[in-house]
Each structure stands twice: as C-alpha cells, then as structure tokens.
Amino acid sequence: MTPDDMRRDVRTENLWKIYQQASEEVQAVRDVTLTIQPGEFTALAGPSGSGKTTLLNLIGGLTRPTRGQVRVADHELSKLPNHVLARLRLNQIGFVFQAYNLLPVLTARENAEFPMLLQGVSAEERTRRVDELFARTGMEGLEDRRPGKLSGGQQQRVAVVRAVASKPALVLADEPTANLDSASSDALLDLMDELNRDLGVTFVFATHDERVMERSRRLIRMVDGRIDSDVIRVG
Amino acid sequence: MMIARRKAFQIRVIAVLALRNLRRQVRRTLLTATAIILGAGMLVFSNAIGDGTHEQWIDDGVRTGSGHATIEHPAFRMSRKLEDRLAADVRAVAEAALATPDLADRVTGVSAQLTISGMASSAAGARPAHILAVDPQAEVDFTNLDDQVIEGRYLQSDDRLAAFVGVGLVETLDLRLGSRLVLTAQDTNKEIVGQLVRVVGVFRNGAPPVDNTVVHIPLAIAGEWLGSGDDVSKIAVMVEDSTEVSSLVRRLRQALADPVDAGRVTVLGWREAMPALASLVAVDQFGSYVIFAILFVIIGFGIVNTVLMSVLHRHREFGVLQALGLTPRQTGAVVLLEGLLLTTVSTLVGVGLGTWLTWYFLGDGFDMAVIAGDSLANNMEMGSVVIDPIIIPMFSVARTLQTIGWIMLIGILASIYPALRATRIDIAESMKFDQ
Numbered sequence: 001m002t003p004d005d006m007r008r009d010v011r012t013e014n015l016w017k018i019y020q021q022a023s024e025e026v027q028a029v030r031d032v033t034l035t036i037q038p039g040e041f042t043a044l045a046g047p048s049g050s051g052k053t054t055l056l057n058l059i060g061g062l063t064r065p066t067r068g069q070v071r072v073a074d075h076e077l078s079k080l081p082n083h084v085l086a087r088l089r090l091n092q093i094g095f096v097f098q099a100y101n102l103l104p105v106l107t108a109r110e111n112a113e114f115p116m117l118l119q120g121v122s123a124e125e126r127t128r129r130v131d132e133l134f135a136r137t138g139m140e141g142l143e144d145r146r147p148g149k150l151s152g153g154q155q156q157r158v159a160v161v162r163a164v165a166s167k168p169a170l171v172l173a174d175e176p177t178a179n180l181d182s183a184s185s186d187a188l189l190d191l192m193d194e195l196n197r198d199l200g201v202t203f204v205f206a207t208h209d210e211r212v213m214e215r216s217r218r219l220i221r222m223v224d225g226r227i228d229s230d231v232i233r234v235g
Numbered sequence: 236m237m238i239a240r241r242k243a244f245q246i247r248v249i250a251v252l253a254l255r256n257l258r259r260q261v262r263r264t265l266l267t268a269t270a271i272i273l274g275a276g277m278l279v280f281s282n283a284i285g286d287g288t289h290e291q292w293i294d295d296g297v298r299t300g301s302g303h304a305t306i307e308h309p310a311f312r313m314s315r316k317l318e319d320r321l322a323a324d325v326r327a328v329a330e331a332a333l334a335t336p337d338l339a340d341r342v343t344g345v346s347a348q349l350t351i352s353g354m355a356s357s358a359a360g361a362r363p364a365h366i367l368a369v370d371p372q373a374e375v376d377f378t379n380l381d382d383q384v385i386e387g388r389y390l391q392s393d394d395r396l397a398a399f400v401g402v403g404l405v406e407t408l409d410l411r412l413g414s415r416l417v418l419t420a421q422d423t424n425k426e427i428v429g430q431l432v433r434v435v436g437v438f439r440n441g442a443p444p445v446d447n448t449v450v451h452i453p454l455a456i457a458g459e460w461l462g463s464g465d466d467v468s469k470i471a472v473m474v475e476d477s478t479e480v481s482s483l484v485r486r487l488r489q490a491l492a493d494p495v496d497a498g499r500v501t502v503l504g505w506r507e508a509m510p511a512l513a514s515l516v517a518v519d520q521f522g523s524y525v526i527f528a529i530l531f532v533i534i535g536f537g538i539v540n541t542v543l544m545s546v547l548h549r550h551r552e553f554g555v556l557q558a559l560g561l562t563p564r565q566t567g568a569v570v571l572l573e574g575l576l577l578t579t580v581s582t583l584v585g586v587g588l589g590t591w592l593t594w595y596f597l598g599d600g601f602d603m604a605v606i607a608g609d610s611l612a613n614n615m616e617m618g619s620v621v622i623d624p625i626i627i628p629m630f631s632v633a634r635t636l637q638t639i640g641w642i643m644l645i646g647i648l649a650s651i652y653p654a655l656r657a658t659r660i661d662i663a664e665s666m667k668f669d670q
C-alpha cells in the first residue's frame with residue numbers, strides 16, 4: 001500500500017447513530033469500526049432495518065454520527081461544517097441511490113456532467129469522459145433525453161456514469177439494482193466491476209440483491225446496526 | 236484558473252437549475268407571474284392616475300389660490316389686510332429674480348395681485364366681495380376664470396374701469412353686461428373709499444364661494460383707488476408641475492434673502508400657502524398607500540406560495556444536489572434566484588403594461604365619471620375648488636423606479652424563507668425512498 005492509498009481509505013471508529021423516536025431510541029448503527037481499502041468492491045448486506053443505509057450515509061457525510069468517527073481521505077468528517085462536507089463529497093465521493101436520483105430538469109448528459117461542472121472541469125474534458133462512459137454503458141444516442149424519458153435501468157446507468165465521471169475515490173451505492181430487472185442489473189454490475197478494475201474506484205454497495213453479493217469481493221453482513229460478519233471473497 | 240472557472244461554472248449551474256425549474260412548473264410560474272404583472276401594472280397605472288388627480292387638484296387649487304409658490308408680506312396670510320402688502324421695491328426685486336433666465340424657463344405664469352376685502356353694491360343692494368386687482372395680461376396665463384366666461388369677456392390690458400364678476404354676485408346685485416357697480420374698501424389711510432366700475436364679463440366657476448363673491452379689476456385702477464400705487468399683496472408663481480415647487484421656492488428665497496431677513500417678504504410653497512389642500516392630497520395619498528400595502532401583501536403571498544410549494548415538492552431534488560456537492564448556500568441560491576427571476580421579469584412586464592396604459596390615457600385623459608357615475612359627470616367640487624372629472628395620468632420615472640423597487644423588495648423577502656428552507660433540508664431524510 002502506498003502512502004497515497006493510506007490517505008484514500010475509509011475508516012469508521014466506534015461509530016454510533018442513534019435516532020430519538022418519540023419515547024424509544026433507535027440504535028441504527030451500533031459501534032461500527034471498519035476500514036475500507038482503496039479499490040475494494042464491497043457489499044453491505046443485512047435484513048431490512050439493519051442499518052445499511054445509515055452506515056452509507058454516515059460514510060458519505062449525509063448524516064452526522066451520534067458518537068465515533070468517520071475518516072474519508074484523511075478528513076475527520078464530524079469536524080467539518082456542512083459546506084466543507086459538500087465540497088468533500090464533490091471531490092471524493094460519488095453517490096448512486098436506489099431510484100430517482102437524477103435531476104429531472106437536466107438531460108442525461110447534463111446529469112452525468114453535473115459534478116464535473118461543479119468541479120470546474122473544462123467542456124472538452126467533460127464531453128470526452130461522458131462520451132466514453134456512455135459508450136461503455138450503451139447509452140449513446142440517449143444523451144439529450146430527460147430522465148423522465150429513460151427506463152429505470154438507463155437512469156441507473158446515467159447515475160453510475162455521473163458517480164464515476166468526476167473521478168471520486170469512493171462510490172457509495174444504496175440498493176442500485178433494487179428497481180431493475182435481472183438483465184439490467186447484470187449490465188450495471190458489469191459496468192461497475194469494470195470501472196473498479198480499470199480505474200481503481202472503490203465501490204461500497206448496500207444491497208439485498210444476491211447477485212450483487214455474489215459479485216462483491218468483500219461481503220459485510222449487518223444485523224441490528226452491528227457488523228455480524230465480514231468476509232473477503234476471492235474474485 | 237481552475238478555481239475561477241469552477242466559480243463561474245457553479246454560478247451557471249445555479250442559474251440553469253433556477254430557470255429550468257421555473258419552466259418545468261409552467262402553470263404555477265405563469266399563475267404567479269400573472270398576479271405580479273397585474274399587480275405591478277395596476278400599481279403603476281393607479282399611481283399615475285392618483286398623481287394625475289393630485290396634480291389636477293393642486294393645479295386647480297393654485298390657480299384659484301396663490302400659485303405653486305407665493306411671494307407675500309409675512310403678515311398678510313393671517314391679516315389679509317391692505318397694510319400688509321409688498322412694497323414696490325421688494326416687488327421689483329422679486330420680479331427681477333423671476334425674469335432671470337434659469338427661472339424664466341421654468342415659470343409658466345406670474346400674477347402680481349392686490350387682494351381687497353370690500354363690498355360690491357348696486358341699486359339692488361350690497362354684498363361682501365373678494366376683490367382681486369390683477370394685471371389682465373399676466374392673469375390670463377394664470378387664472379382659470381377666463382375659461383369660465385358665460386357672458387362678455389375677461390379683463391384686457393387697456394381696460395380702465397372694468398370688472399369681471401361672478402355669476403352669483405351678478406344675480407344678487409341684479410347686474411348685466413355694462414352695468415355699473417360700486418366697490419368700497421379701506422384705502423391705505425384707512426379711509427373708506429368707493430370706486431365705480433362696469434361689468435365687462437361674467438363667469439361661472441361652479442363653486443358658490445367663488446361665484447358669489449369674486450370680482451377681478453385691473454391693478455392700475457386699484458392702485459389709484461386705494462392709494463397703493465404699484466404695491467401688491469402677493470406675487471403668485473406657477474410652474475409646469477408641482478414637482479418643481481421646492482426648487483423654485485429655494486431659488487426665490489435665495490434671491491430675496493435680504494428682504495426676507497428684514498421681515499418684509501416671505502416665500503411660501505403651495506403646501507404652506509394652502510394647508511387644507513395639502514392635507515387633502517396627503518389623506519388621499521395615504522388611502523392609496525394602504526391599498527398598495529394590501530396589494531403588496533397579496534403579491535408577496537403569491538410569491539411565497541409559488542416558491543415555497545416548489546421547495547416542498549423538490550426536497551428529494553435538493554437532497555440529490557447536496558449529495559452531489561452543492562453547498563447548502565448554493566442550494567438556497569437556486570431557490571432565491573427562482574423567486575428573483577420570477578419577480579424581476581414579471582415586474583418589468585407589469586410596469587411596462589402599466590406605463591403603456593398610462594401613455595394611452597395621457598392624451599385624452601381618463602374620465603373619472605366612468606367610474607364615479609353620472610352624478611359626478613359634470614363637475615366635482617372639493618371645498619371651494621372645482622375639479623375636472625377628466626384626469627390626465629401623471630407618469631414619473633422616480634415613481635416607477637419606486638414601484639419596481641418595492642415589488643423587487645417584496646420578491647426578495649418572499650423568496651428568503653423558502654430559500655432558507657432549502658438550505659436546511661436533512662439530506663439523508665430527503666433521500667428516503669418512500670418520498
């Protein structure tokens with residue numbers, strides 16, 4: 001591992017997220033300590049309510065922990081104000097959500113270019129990257145469509161292109177295949193697998209999908225907010 | 236380089252999102268835009284009508300009264316007495332000042348008048364009279380009475396023993412054209428003296444106090460009759476419109492600084508000279524402001540409603556924006572910009588419409604009788620001032636800018652709350668699938 005890789009890993013230390021519901025408290029994430037190395041292709045599995053989404057949100061800085069620490073790219077997230085967190089996400093983290101995560105008023109290309117635009121990437125460079133990724137994902141010809149005119153699988157492909165085109169160190173995907181038929185989810189997994197192998201992008205999925213678990217190279221199972229098992233698989 | 240470009244791109248992203256969101260909600264956008272356009276248009280037009288009305292009140296008032304500005308003896312206003320008059324030398328200084336090029340350009344009428352309280356009598360009886368001794372030639376540009384002749388004519392410069400008399404007085408004294416009547420008043424030595432004059436013209440103004448008492452005679456006759464020579468009670472000055480009054484008064488006070496300091500003369504604007512008219516205008520203006528305030532509140536709620544609704548419906552979208560790296564402040568900026576764009580464009584269209592409407596009525600005027608009903612169709616009377624029902628709207632750039640400023644302010648204020656809501660959304664919460 002190079003020193004640069006050291007800086008790109010993700011660590012959580014004794015991480016807790018407790019939601020205060022009217023009378024009872026919900027411990028969504030309980031004392032999770034975890035390190036994710038650069039280039040991992042990791043699935044986070046577990047029954048509904050086990051805390052997968054919450055853990056992803058904590059790592060992505062979308063939610064603040066109740067206790068404990070999250071370090072991403074050598075930044076201790078709990079110490080950062082919201083606008084700095086936003087900038088960290090812009091430069092280090094790509095997100096893919098279960099559904100409806102494209103901006104409805106932008107075309108497929110504009111959606112895919114969006115984070116690069118915020119980063120200040122030049123027009124030629126944006127076009128080059130999106131053209132290449134759209135070609136790899138079979139999205140050519142659909143660049144000018146708005147999300148409303150794309151199928152669920154096509155929308156998810158645009159979301160994945162958007163997540164990786166801005167060259168983040170880490171992509172967090174929350175049930176990216178949940179709304180897709182098996183052919184579409186296989187295609188999407190192929191794409192992410194390829195991007196992971198070719199570009200070294202780290203992927204972490206929260207999923208119920210057996211296919212995603214099978215293709216992951218590390219499988220973490222959560223139960224009641226805790227890590228129940230953590231298995232490195234040979235890929 | 237990269238950082239400058241990043242800033243520029245981010246601003247562009249915010250603008251594009253705001254514009255596209257307005258376009259996506261066409262119906263909601265158009266509805267609110269229509270409300271703002273109508274509001275702004277109404278505001279501009281009713282302001283122009285209101286200002287035009289007031290201008291007309293002022294114009295009618297100052298013509299029957301003492302001009303946009305009056306130069307007179309400090310004590311005259313209260314005493315109305317002949318002894319509190321302007322000496323000939325002060326009159327000369329004032330008239331010289333009014334003749335200097337910068338004032339002469341703006342002044343549309345000057346009337347040096349001697350006001351005399353006296354009696355008018357004929358074989359049929361005697362009545363109190365407000366006798367106004369004027370320079371016929373100058374007075375023609377000034378008074379409205381020469382337009383209200385029903386018999387004979389107004390005074391002329393070569394008239395000697397002539398009188399222009401209100402119809403009420405003509406009737407009670409049983410006069411006709413060419414009739415003689417005797418005017419009596421105190422002269423400068425406090426002696427009661429009489430003057431014989433002949434009726435050369437009769438007017439009907441419509442306001443009983445004017446028709447029943449006013450008599451105009453040539454100033455030269457009055458000077459001989461009362462021994463006041465070229466002295467006058469006041470010099471009334473008219474300008475193009477009331478907006479020029481304060482600078483006129485300032486210039487005259489400068490020019491007359493010495494006699495003003497000596498207590499021999501004072502310069503009053505119409506507000507000071509006619510406080511009743513001034514308060515009438517102020518009360519009416521206040522009424523309009525109340526209506527405008529209500530209109531502003533309605534427009535404000537319209538904008539809040541549109542912008543806030545669009546925020547509430549787009550929680551998930553704002554969540555995505557922030558997950559992708561837009562800062563909370565930039566997210567708020569998208570919303571603020573939406574409100575601002577909506578308000579700016581609609582306000583400009585509305586103001587354009589109102590201005591067009593104002594121009595349209597500028598030529599022929601706007602007939603208030605259409606709104607006020609036939610009972611007012613002929614003449615409207617306010618106190619002793621008769622008002623024409625045809626209102627010429629008054630367009631003013633300052634007024635229009637003021638209107639634009641107010642609506643824009645409302646637009647900004649109305650967008651702030653929704654924008655704050657957008658900055659404060661809980662990203663994780665907004666991204667939940669079931670939303």
Ligand SMILES: Nc1ncnc2c1ncn2[C@@H]1O[C@H](COP(=O)(O)OP(=O)(O)OP(=O)(O)O)[C@@H](O)[C@H]1O
Nearest residue numbers: 019020021026028047048049050051052053054055
């Ligand atoms: N905002 C919240 N307020 C209160 N409780 C919450 C909130 N968000 C999540 N929880 C609770 O935290 C626990 C973990 O939720 P989380 O969404 O992380 O589970 P998950 O593993 O992603 O489930 P699923 O597979 O159904 O998506 C659940 O019990 C949930 O009800």
Ligand SMILES: [Mg+2]
Nearest residue numbers: 052053054206
């Ligand atoms: Mg979940």
